[in-house]
Amino acid sequence: MDDKNLELVHLLRAVTVEFGLRQAEFAAANGMHTTDVRALICLLDATRAAEPATAGLLGTRLGLNSAGTTAVIDRLERLGHVTRTRDPEDRRRVLLSVTPEAIRLGQDFFGPAIAELAGVSESLTPAERDAVRRFLTTARAAFSGA
Amino acid sequence: MDDKNLELVHLLRAVTVEFGLRQAEFAAANGMHTTDVRALICLLDATRAAEPATAGLLGTRLGLNSAGTTAVIDRLERLGHVTRTRDPEDRRRVLLSVTPEAIRLGQDFFGPAIAELAGVSESLTPAERDAVRRFLTTARAAFSGA
DNA sequence: TGCATATCTCTCGCTGAGCGAGATTATTGC
DNA sequence: GCAATAATCTCGCTCAGCGAGAGATATGCA
Numbered sequence: 001m002d003d004k005n006l007e008l009v010h011l012l013r014a015v016t017v018e019f020g021l022r023q024a025e026f027a028a029a030n031g032m033h034t035t036d037v038r039a040l041i042c043l044l045d046a047t048r049a050a051e052p053a054t055a056g057l058l059g060t061r062l063g064l065n066s067a068g069t070t071a072v073i074d075r076l077e078r079l080g081h082v083t084r085t086r087d088p089e090d091r092r093r094v095l096l097s098v099t100p101e102a103i104r105l106g107q108d109f110f111g112p113a114i115a116e117l118a119g120v121s122e123s124l125t126p127a128e129r130d131a132v133r134r135f136l137t138t139a140r141a142a143f144s145g146a
Numbered sequence: 147m148d149d150k151n152l153e154l155v156h157l158l159r160a161v162t163v164e165f166g167l168r169q170a171e172f173a174a175a176n177g178m179h180t181t182d183v184r185a186l187i188c189l190l191d192a193t194r195a196a197e198p199a200t201a202g203l204l205g206t207r208l209g210l211n212s213a214g215t216t217a218v219i220d221r222l223e224r225l226g227h228v229t230r231t232r233d234p235e236d237r238r239r240v241l242l243s244v245t246p247e248a249i250r251l252g253q254d255f256f257g258p259a260i261a262e263l264a265g266v267s268e269s270l271t272p273a274e275r276d277a278v279r280r281f282l283t284t285a286r287a288a289f290s291g292a
Numbered sequence: 293t294g295c296a297t298a299t300c301t302c303t304c305g306c307t308g309a310g311c312g313a314g315a316t317t318a319t320t321g322c
Numbered sequence: 323g324c325a326a327t328a329a330t331c332t333c334g335c336t337c338a339g340c341g342a343g344a345g346a347t348a349t350g351c352a
Contacts, residue, residue, distance in 0.1 A: 005264040005265075005267040005268045006260070006264055006267075007267075007279070008263070008267045008275065008278055008279060008282065009260055009263045009264060009267070011279065011282040011283065011286065012161070012263070012282055013165075013187070014191075014282075014286050015158070015162070015282055015285045015286045015289065016161070016162045016165050016166070017184075017187070018285075018286050018289040018290045019159075019162050019285075019289045020162070020166070020184075021209060021289075021290075022289045022290075024209055038163075038166075041159070041163070042163075045160075048156075063167060063170055112288075113288035113289055114152070114155055116284060116287075116288045117154070117155045117158070117281070117284060117285055117288055118151040118152055118155060119151075120280060120281055120284045121150075121151040121152075121153075121154045121155070121281070122150075122151045124277055124280075124281070125277075127274070128273070128274060128277035129154065129277075131270055131271075131274035131275075131277050131278055132154055132277055132278050132281045133153070133154060133157065134266060134270075135263070135266055135267070135270070135278045136154065136157040136158055136160075136161055137157065138262060138263060138266045139161045139164075139165075139263055140157065140160050140161045140164050141262075142258075142259035142262045142263055143161065143164040143165045143167075143168045143259055144164045144167075144168075
């Protein structure tokens with residue numbers, strides 16, 4: 001094997017690099033830091049997965065300690081991108097939600113790229129789509145946890 | 147379309163998130179910062195592409211200004227992960243090269259994940275592999291430049 | 293019930309990554 | 323040669339994120 005099979009690996013890594021740069025660009029364009037953008041993505045993911053979007057979860061996902069987590073949330077709240085609510089079920093916890101404005105901001109910026117990708121996805125046969133899914137799922141697993 | 151075609155997009159984003167975390171983990175495990183790891187990756191990419199790995203190029207790729215770039219290189223040099231050489235062709239420039247030790251470090255850490263991915267790649271039919279390539283190439287293009 | 297312990301978030305002070313400005317050294321064109 | 327340009331480095335500063343620990347709520351056990 002080797003170069004033949006490493007091609008896709010390198011391609012994937014190139015994608016992550018580009019995506020990271022674009023994320024940084026989006027951050028800068030909106031007076032944020034990359035961590036803040038990653039935080040918003042995290043919160044949206046949690047919401048989509050119907051997980052409670054708490055401060056603690058956010059910190060864990062971002063690899064920040066509690067002080068840093070508080071700072072991120074402070075910044076996002078100050079910019080009006082998230083709101084804090086005390087969890088009525090467990091009043092130690094703080095629930096976070098992304099504001100509609102922040103969501104629109106993200107859509108405006110990443111919308112075109114996402115549409116393009118959705119387009120390619122649509123053009124794939126079910127078998128091809130499954131191959132992509134297999135590749136990406138393996139990648140996610142290979143890079144997660146241990 | 148929608149959810150059907152956004153599935154792969156979300157999956158791709160999840161991969162980039164995991165990869166980012168893993169990168170941070172690698173960095174922490176070796177007394178580095180994520181920027182330093184990104185710098186090493188950049189330098190290896192440049193070498194593979196037979197581009198001159200100069201300090202300036204590195205800074206541009208990482209989105210750092212000259213001061214920050216110097217700092218990154220200082221850190222990496224102090225750790226013995228890169229070496230500086232004055233370009234004999236243009237003595238204003240500094241050529242950077244990643245040391246074998248740093249390369250081994252990376253292989254030890256990312257090798258298993260890469261092997262796993264190469265394995266999936268190998269298991270794909272040429273048509274499937276082409277589909278993955280198409281998807282990733284589009285992604286890279288969609289997230290690059292403007 | 294009432295106290296000890298665990299859990300979640302926040303505050304404070306500090307370190308250091310990355311920025312802006314400008315100095316330094318090397319190259320190139322006139 | 324001498325100005326203009328290019329590549330890198332130095333200095334001082336700001337602020338993201340860390341460690342330590344405080345405050346508030348929840349839970350287990352006597």
